Amino acid sequence: MLGYFGPPGTFTQQALLRINDGEETMPFDTVPLALNAVRQGVVRAALVPIENSVEGGVSATLDNLAGDDPLMIVREVVIPVAFVLCARPGTKLADVRKILTHPHAHAQTRDWLAKHVKGAHVTEGGSTAAAAEEVANPESRYQAAVCARVASDLYGLEVLADNIADNKHALTRFVLVARPGRPPAASGSDKTTLVAFMHADHPGALLEILEQFAGRGVNLCRIESRPTKKSLGDYCFSIDAEGHVLEPRMAEALKGLHRVCKKVSFLGSYPRADAVMPRIARGFTEEDFEDADRWLDSILGQ
Numbered sequence: 029m030l031g032y033f034g035p036p037g038t039f040t041q042q043a044l045l046r047i048n049d050g051e052e053t054m055p056f057d058t059v060p061l062a063l064n065a066v067r068q069g070v071v072r073a074a075l076v077p078i079e080n081s082v083e084g085g086v087s088a089t090l091d092n093l094a095g096d097d098p099l100m101i102v103r104e105v106v107i108p109v110a111f112v113l114c115a116r117p118g119t120k121l122a123d124v125r126k127i128l129t130h131p132h133a134h135a136q137t138r139d140w141l142a143k144h145v146k147g148a149h150v151t152e153g154g155s156t157a158a159a160a161e162e163v164a165n166p167e168s169r170y171q172a173a174v175c176a177r178v179a180s181d182l183y184g185l186e187v188l189a190d191n192i193a194d195n196k197h198a199l200t201r202f203v204l205v206a207r208p209g210r211p212p213a214a215s216g217s218d219k220t221t222l223v224a225f226m227h228a229d230h231p232g233a234l235l236e237i238l239e240q241f242a243g244r245g246v247n248l249c250r251i252e253s254r255p256t257k258k259s260l261g262d263y264c265f266s267i268d269a270e271g272h273v274l275e276p277r278m279a280e281a282l283k284g285l286h287r288v289c290k291k292v293s294f295l296g297s298y299p300r301a302d303a304v305m306p307r308i309a310r311g312f313t314e315e316d317f318e319d320a321d322r323w324l325d326s327i328l329g330q
Contacts, residue, residue, distance in 0.1 A: 031075070102206050161179075216305060223267070245277055
């Protein structure tokens with residue numbers, strides 16, 4: 029069984045439909061509940077949002093994965109984000125005074141709403157699907173919801189306006205998370221996710237981390253600081269890097285991080301959704317590392 033950040037009608041469910049081959053699914057009200065269901069063996073794996081091209085990282089996912097009970101990312105899914113403004117049948121755009129939606133959806137439609145639904149008050153809730161469900165209730169104090177079209181259809185709402193996102197090219201990235209195990213085989217177009225914890229805050233602490241990647245020719249796809257929640261100013265770094273742990277350059281980078289960091293949480297190596305092949309500079313290919321090993325062996329064998 030697969031879990032996902034629900035309820036039904038969310039973008040997460042839409043993303044899960046792209047990769048699910050008929051396995052039974054179970055929605056969870058929050059990201060932590062979905063991930064804890066994996067830890068407890070309630071579901072085999074769970075799909076949760078991790079990054080949006082407009083709003084950045086999803087803190088609920090990043091912080092949960094950085095905790096002391098690790099999980100492993102085994103796959104990613106990227107889908108375009110398209111919002112609709114929907115309401116109960118018979119409602120006109122001019123009737124809309126109160127709108128319900130998710131904070132990320134509000135952030136991505138704020139300008140459109142200000143221009144086309146002037147004076148309407150927007151309330152932020154738990155999910156876009158829950159917003160649609162609430163608006164479908166005839167007793168609801170909200171006249172409209174900003175959500176995915178799938179949620180509008182699910183709850184029998186009428187679309188007042190389609191494709192209302194301020195950024196028409198917005199994408200959201202989701203990750204399928206399972207219990208720790210051996211990573212999927214290297215595909216040649218992979219990504220590795222990890223969290224690096226500093227020993228202490230000092231000049232050059234972040235540089236020490238970055239040097240482990242730069243010195244091995246590993247490109248970073250994402251890096252962001254997250255509070256450890258232990259004390260003010262104590263941060264860790266959530267990182268996506270091009271490559272697979274079974275590739276020498278990535279393996280060497282991870283070993284370097286282990287040497288300079290207080291703790292490194294390996295969160296998985298998995299195929300990239302966009303299948304983009306990394307550009308590996310001269311001196312950092314698998315053959316280059318193997319040649320260097322043979323050269324050193326020849327010296328030691330003299």
